[in-house]
Amino acid sequence: GAVVSQHPSWVICKSGTSVKIECRSLDFQATTMFWYRQFPKQSLMLMATSNEGSKATYEQGVEKDKFLINHASLTLSTLTVTSAHPEDSSFYICSARKPGVRLNEKLFFGSGTQLSVL
Amino acid sequence: GENVEQHPSTLSVQEGDSAVIKCTYSDSASNYFPWYKQELGKRPQLIIDIRSNVGEKKDQRIAVTLNKTAKHFSLHITETQPEDSAVYFCASSYNQGGKLIFGQGTELSVKP
Numbered sequence: 252g253a254v255v256s257q258h259p260s261w262v263i264c265k266s267g268t269s270v271k272i273e274c275r276s277l278d279f280q281a282t283t284m285f286w287y288r289q290f291p292k293q294s295l296m297l298m299a300t301s302n303e304g305s306k307a308t309y310e311q312g313v314e315k316d317k318f319l320i321n322h323a324s325l326t327l328s329t330l331t332v333t334s335a336h337p338e339d340s341s342f343y344i345c346s347a348r349k350p351g352v353r354l355n356e357k358l359f360f361g362s363g364t365q366l367s368v369l
Numbered sequence: 370g371e372n373v374e375q376h377p378s379t380l381s382v383q384e385g386d387s388a389v390i391k392c393t394y395s396d397s398a399s400n401y402f403p404w405y406k407q408e409l410g411k412r413p414q415l416i417i418d419i420r421s422n423v424g425e426k427k428d429q430r431i432a433v434t435l436n437k438t439a440k441h442f443s444l445h446i447t448e449t450q451p452e453d454s455a456v457y458f459c460a461s462s463y464n465q466g467g468k469l470i471f472g473q474g475t476e477l478s479v480k481p
């Protein structure tokens with residue numbers, strides 16, 4: 252298998268502050284990572300596709316200026332929630348694609364970050 | 370864009386019975402269909418997957434069937450056990466992007 256580490260696992264912040272979430276592939280290089288958001292008792296909604304060395308591709312309805320994604324290395328992608336508000340409170344989870352397998356298979360998920368904005 | 374519909378949203382079965390969860394996808398270009406099990410507050414765990422060139426795949430008590438013509442696929446769990454209780458998600462993807470589009474999820478409850 253492969254290991255994807257996500258940090259922090261939970262964070263509480265005040266409204267208006269920014270929060271950075273890290274996603275690391277520990278034992279493989281991931282040129283592509285994906286960021287999902289999951290509200291309670293709901294599905295995982297794809298937010299954006301993060302490509303190493305280039306701009307992220309955002310899904311329709313996701314504000315790119317609010318959810319900043321940086322994929323500066325082959326093992327690290329970060330999601331920054333800027334000026335967080337209570338409605339941004341959610342479970343954020345990343346996934347990384349391991350190279351060497353079929354393009355769309357074997358995605359490995361991070362452990363998720365529970366964000367609570369007060 | 371791609372859409373995945375999943376039913377039922379909740380499913381309650383007695384231990385030992387079978388459980389079936391169904392999904393329908395919209396994009397005929399989709400060619401990979403994984404199923405995930407997620408426990409509360411944890412990451413999704415891949416339990417079985419199937420490619421579009423295969424009609425059925427089985428792994429012990431779990432099986433997945435795919436009907437490409439109808440664009441639907443199903444998860445079958447036999448001899449259910451209480452530890453099978455969790456939320457199950459189907460998903461689909463296609464070669465171009467590799468991104469997974471998830472169904473709405475099914476909360477499975479297996480009663481002892």
